[in-house]
Amino acid sequence: MPAVAVPAFALSWWLACYVIGRDPGRWALRWTAAALWAYAIGVAAWTLAPASMAAEVLLCLPALGWAGAVVALLPLTPRERRPVDRGALVLGVLFLVMVIALPGVGRLVALSPLIGGLVMLWRLRPQVTPRTLPAALTVMALLYAAGLALLLSSADVGDGAILVGAIGVDLVVVGYLIAVAHAAEAGERLRPDLRRSLAAAITALVLIGVPAAATMMITNGHQGVAALQFVMLAVAAALAGLGGPVRRLIDRVALHDDASLRSDRDSLFLNADALLRRRERRRLASISEPEFLRLTRRALNDFGDLDRLARSPLTDLPVVERRLAGREDQPRARARELRAVLRESVSALRPPGPFxxxxxxxxxxxxxxxxxxxxxxxxxxxxxxxxxxEARLAVDWFRRYVSRDVNKQWQREAAMIVAERLWTEMGGRHRALPARPADEITTRNG
Incomplete structure (x- = not known):
């Protein structure tokens, strides 16, 4: 079992840390990380107590996390998103209780939310990026379901190790697919950053994983020693997957008395991370208008986060190039200029007269x-x-007369106007971006 458990645990724990480290604020990545962590802990539990109830439950939980990630990926409007998210959360809790309560193959009920999520993803397939994502996730779901069914129905613990490893392969592929979907949606590159992190994970697996597996084999039956090896693996895998955040945390501790040096190092590291994830500049020239609209909407939502803006393809807009002429060309410098361009575009929407x-x-x-x-x-x-x-009056007005859903809808419509302006300035072929008519929105304006 250690020969299978150690690499399965280390790679799944690393990938969980990597996907959550890419963008902790995105629910699709949070759910994916939760699924991978549940599997990794399940591998450890199966190693310490094969075929135990705790191990079986933990190996079923990735299905619920996977379902949550699929729901988070659904291209829904703000009005559609809220009831779907609430329903998914309630059903997730109910199915979690059922997984714990039911015995043996009855725990396969954990697959039900995943099936429902995939059905919804297929129905919205034309709006999903990339287009092959539903098919790829469905294939991996079938393989995961087959492996889990065999594991829960098999009484042979020896075969269980191979099945646990096979389930891990499925989940690692799913984690990669979700990372690809996030990178495509954010307009970022994935491979250079992933390769760098994977190289660190393989190094940790060789330096820490091989001695850990050997230690578990030598001390066969000693659960305390085996548990300690898994803890060491988790720490090493987390350091490989969360390289940037860990590095910044160490700087905060070691350089707590030198804020200037810490700030300079932080800027350099963030620039280096952004270079790995920025798209090639030539890509912006061939971008489609719908994707340009989506990237503009995302940049407006990320206005306050300079790190996210630094990875946006919109940092290569011609207007940003002109503003940077003769100055240092760094990702964060481009992000600041993109922020200034967006601010000017928003200011252009202000009607004349008092607020x-x-x-x-x-x-x-x-x-x-x-x-x-x-x-x-x-x-x-x-x-x-x-x-x-003005800000106090606006906040009070939003609270009193504008619902959250209407607010989100207005943000989408306003982003269309900003995107149309930037698209025209970029020299794109002008086409009117459809906005929802104001009379379709039912709200009270004070």
Missing amino acids: STTDDWRYYNVLQFCCVLGLNPYVRRPRGDGMSR
Whole structure:
């Protein structure tokens, strides 16, 4: 078992750390990491107590995490997203209870949410990026279901080790597919960054994993020693998968008394990470208008996060190139100029005259206060310190008269206007980007 368990545990733990480290704020990556962590802990539990109830439950849990990742990938509107997310969470808790309560093959009920999620993904396939994602995830789901069914119905523990390893291969491929989908949606490169992280993981597996497997074989039956080896593997795999965040954490501890040096090093490391994940510049010239709209919407949502903006293909806009002329060309410098371009585009939406909350102002208000200033009107206790009078009035207006769903819809429509302006300035073929008519939105404007 250690010969299978050690690489399966190390690679799944590393990949979980890697995908969550790419963008901790994305739910698809969170659910994928949770699925991989559940499997890794299940491998450790199966090694320590083969065919135990805890091990079987843990090896079923990746199906629920995988289902959550699929639901997070669904291309839904804000109005559709909320009930789907709530329903998925409630069903996930119910199926978790069922997985724990049911014996043996009854735990295959964990596959039900995954099947439902994949059916929804197939129905929305024309809007999914990349287009082959539903088919690839479905194939891996069938292989995972077959392996899990054989594992839960088999009484032969010797065969169980091979099945556990086969399930791990399926889940690692799924983690890679989700990372590909995230990179495609964000307009980022995946392979250079993934190769660098995988090289670190393989190094850790050779230096730590081989001695750990040998130690477990020599001390056969000693659960305490085996558990300690898995802890060491988890630490080594986490360091390989979370290289950037771990490096910055070490700097905060070691250089806590030198903020200037720490800031300079942080900027250099973030520039280096962004270079691995930025698309080639020539790609922007051949980008389609729908994808340009999607990237603009994402850049507006990420306005306050300079690190995410540094990886956006929009940093290669001609207007950004002109603003950088004669200055240092670094990813974060491009991100600052892209932020300035977006701010100017939002300011161009402001109607003449004093601040108002009429229909003419809704697109400016929703981008200026919710994206540019990063205000969230819907928190229970919004902070008013340091806010201008206009910002306080806007926050109060959003809270009183604009629902969350309408706010999100307005952000999408306003992003279309900004994208159309940038598209035209870039020299793209002008076509009107369809926006939802204002009279379709039912809300009270004060």
